Amino acid sequence: MNRDYAISEKWIKASVIGTIWAASEIVFGSFLHNLRVPFSSNVLTGIGLIILISTSYKWTEKGLYWRAGLICALMKTMSPSAIIFGPMIAIFSQSLILELFTRVLGKRFIGFALGAMFAMSWNLVHKILNLIISYGFNLVNVYADLLKYVQRQLNTNMDLVWSPILILVLIYSALGLLSAIIGMRVGKRLISQPAEKKLINHSNSSQVFGQKMKNFNYSIPWLIIDVLLLVTAFVLLSYAPWYIWTSSIAAIATVWIIRYKRALRKLKKPSFWAFFIIITMLTAFVVTRIQSKDLTEGLLIGLQMNFRAIAIILGFSVLGTELYNPKIREFFLKTSFKQLPLALELSFESLPIMIASVPELKVILRNPVQLIYQVISQIDFRLDDLRNKLARKVFIITGTVGEGKTTQVQKIVNELQSRGIPSSGIYSPRIMELGQTTGYDVVDIETGGREPFLRLAEIENHERIGRYSILPKGYDFGRTALKRSKLNNSRLVIIDEVGRLDLDNQGWAENIDELVNSSQFLIFAVRDVFADEVVKKWDLKDYSIFKVSDNPYQQVSEMLISHLS
Numbered sequence: 001m002n003r004d005y006a007i008s009e010k011w012i013k014a015s016v017i018g019t020i021w022a023a024s025e026i027v028f029g030s031f032l033h034n035l036r037v038p039f040s041s042n043v044l045t046g047i048g049l050i051i052l053i054s055t056s057y058k059w060t061e062k063g064l065y066w067r068a069g070l071i072c073a074l075m076k077t078m079s080p081s082a083i084i085f086g087p088m089i090a091i092f093s094q095s096l097i098l099e100l101f102t103r104v105l106g107k108r109f110i111g112f113a114l115g116a117m118f119a120m121s122w123n124l125v126h127k128i129l130n131l132i133i134s135y136g137f138n139l140v141n142v143y144a145d146l147l148k149y150v151q152r153q154l155n156t157n158m159d160l161v162w163s164p165i166l167i168l169v170l171i172y173s174a175l176g177l178l179s180a181i182i183g184m185r186v187g188k189r190l191i192s193q194p195a196e197k198k199l200i201n202h203s204n205s206s207q208v209f210g211q212k213m214k215n216f217n218y219s220i221p222w223l224i225i226d227v228l229l230l231v232t233a234f235v236l237l238s239y240a241p242w243y244i245w246t247s248s249i250a251a252i253a254t255v256w257i258i259r260y261k262r263a264l265r266k267l268k269k270p271s272f273w274a275f276f277i278i279i280t281m282l283t284a285f286v287v288t289r290i291q292s293k294d295l296t297e298g299l300l301i302g303l304q305m306n307f308r309a310i311a312i313i314l315g316f317s318v319l320g321t322e323l324y325n326p327k328i329r330e331f332f333l334k335t336s337f338k339q340l341p342l343a344l345e346l347s348f349e350s351l352p353i354m355i356a357s358v359p360e361l362k363v364i365l366r367n368p369v370q371l372i373y374q375v376i377s378q379i380d381f382r383l384d385d386l387r388n389k390l391a392r393k394v395f396i397i398t399g400t401v402g403e404g405k406t407t408q409v410q411k412i413v414n415e416l417q418s419r420g421i422p423s424s425g426i427y428s429p430r431i432m433e434l435g436q437t438t439g440y441d442v443v444d445i446e447t448g449g450r451e452p453f454l455r456l457a458e459i460e461n462h463e464r465i466g467r468y469s470i471l472p473k474g475y476d477f478g479r480t481a482l483k484r485s486k487l488n489n490s491r492l493v494i495i496d497e498v499g500r501l502d503l504d505n506q507g508w509a510e511n512i513d514e515l516v517n518s519s520q521f522l523i524f525a526v527r528d529v530f531a532d533e534v535v536k537k538w539d540l541k542d543y544s545i546f547k548v549s550d551n552p553y554q555q556v557s558e559m560l561i562s563h564l565s
Helices: 009-034 040-055 064-078 085-105 109-135 138-154 163-192 220-239 242-259 261-268 270-290 295-322 326-333 339-357 361-366 368-376 379-389 405-418 472-487 509-516 528-537 553-564
Strands: 003-005 394-399 424-427 430-433 436-444 450-455 468-470 492-498 521-527 543-547
Touching: 009 040, 009 064, 009 085, 009 339, 009 379, 040 064, 040 085, 040 109, 040 163, 040 368, 064 085, 064 339, 085 109, 109 163, 163 368, 220 242, 220 295, 242 295, 394 405, 394 528, 394 553, 405 424, 405 492, 405 521, 405 553, 424 472, 436 472, 450 472, 468 472, 472 492, 472 509, 492 509, 521 528, 521 553, 528 543
Parallel strands: 394 521, 394 543, 424 492, 492 521
Antiparallel strands: 003 543, 424 436, 430 436, 436 450, 450 468
């Protein structure tokens, strides 16, 4: 059965948009939060909404918003911030809200405006929910009682409980409307003004990002343990006495801090401990003065709220780390969700380029429309770059030993030649004597030349692969044929019997390294047990797998012709 691993155009576009959004989050997010800029999360949301709305003037497909939001949310793992789950959920929710309103009301002023206003207001809802989740419903009671106390002290009938929230909703809605207007202005300029491609020198910046993550020892068992520890912490907070949940959560936090260094960063900040003390003391004040309870009970309620916050902060941070496990990514590649990790790979490769193209915030503030336009106007050029990158198509023919992979390759070559489509490369016919395999030859498809390559006999001073000796003359002959295919820029290159020798960086491995980075179409004949290893070793992103027993050569030939024509 054919397995096609080609990424769709919609996901490629979502990758471009999501990467621009993620670049702005990573660059501006650290800058704004470090400076303690008021409404910094709203500024970041506004930039994201402008990016989504403006790009929809060029790319009109449905479903781009939520896809771009999902990619951006997952790329928040690249952010210097230790806490990623909160922003990830907020980003994806905002993209879903804008998607919903534009689906119902259309991509015009009313849809963009209301969608942006509700998406921006989600920040307020998200913050309130985070506080309630972190500190429990006790926080709601503290807030209400505190404002009622202030209301009595001011001797006013004005409802102070809801007034601050309503004022914030109006501010957030106004910021959302402003973002929608800027996004529409930028979008109209994308249509009316042609853009010039800008060359960006990103040198080796891609090596900087993700370097720390590569050295982390990911573990599926640890992911399960972390989930259980987080659930245990919440259960103890709700039902156990204070001396149980304080000691247990302290022990859990210690385990997490030892394994996950990034989880420690949040606890290193003085602001965290200052907030911890303020919440505890404020709760004690409210409980004792307003609810007429003793100081000890007030302190315990405040302490419980803060221990819940510690569990949330550390727990979601460590889960975010483990979920970046490459094995989880490989699992999704084999499911119907395979488009997402493929799009993410493109996004992570593009991220340094996008970050390099984002101007400084102070520059943006001078003329936001013009400068945001300059960044977003490059989306078509970036899309072309990704299309060219994915233009290489790899066809992998698989089967068991002796099932007919080489025969199928030969028939495909003959069929293509009969249609006037030349090919080059090598195939390796089996040498049989008295019904037994005694070796393999190597055939240059372009010239028809042939040389012995592997022989069953044990030959002194010759390298071996399994039971076979490697003949140097045949080995050099095959490498020369593949080098010529690369130099001549042959449209289609065939390599038969890619297997253990190549996976161990011998055989044709060096030639394959060069060919997979070219724009040439490739056919690999691979034993089925090696197929996944070949895909992983050469990081193939756009490929199809054909099992010999399920796919006649005519069907594969027609597929190739449709791509080569």
